[in-house]
Amino acid sequence: MSSEKIKSNGDEKIEVKHEWAGEKEFQVMLEELIIKRILKEEVN
Secondary structure (H helix, E strand, C coil): CCHHHHHHHCCHHHHHHHHHHHHHHHHHHHHHHHHHHHHHHHHC
């Protein structure tokens, strides 16, 4: 997969963030997003 293809798919930001934040911090970020989404649905 070329870097151009990654850019066109819109996945570049995610990959860059993943490398910058590190595996654990990225996992925590995902979990927080999931928790917020679940809480939002429970409120509605």
